Amino acid sequence: MEQLRDSIESRLKVVLPEDLGSSLMDGVVLCHLANHIRPRSVASIHVPSPAVPKLSMAKCRRNVENFLDACRKIGVPESSLCSPYDIIQCRLQPTPLLVSVTTQTPPPAWQIWDLIGSSLVHILCLVLLFVAYSWTELT
Structure with missing residues (x-):
């Protein structure tokens, strides 16, 4: 998990919270990661605002679904993809999905x-x- 954290932080130039799973569950960081690897692969990302600091479950799910669609476009095999539910419930394992995505090189x-x-x-x-x-x- 630390290698995954380092890879995401270095690519996106951000510092993620200690609990990596909870920082990925709303899909925002994942969508930014996909766009870093292939620009515009996620056209719309729902992000929290100062007025509404927590995204609704529907917006989190949409972000996660957009991320998984982007993974397909990038070339991650369907067998490596997990369900949106696994990501939203913080049951995301570092392999093989995120390892596949983080090892892709941006064009x-x-x-x-x-x-x-x-x-x-x-x-x-x-x-x-x-x-x-x-x-x-x-x-």
């Missing part, structure tokens, strides 16, 4: 082909502007 922010494609689009736009300007000067 690089920019792929080289993204950069090349973006550059080509900008160059094409500049060429088209030059041609349009040159054509208007001739007429």
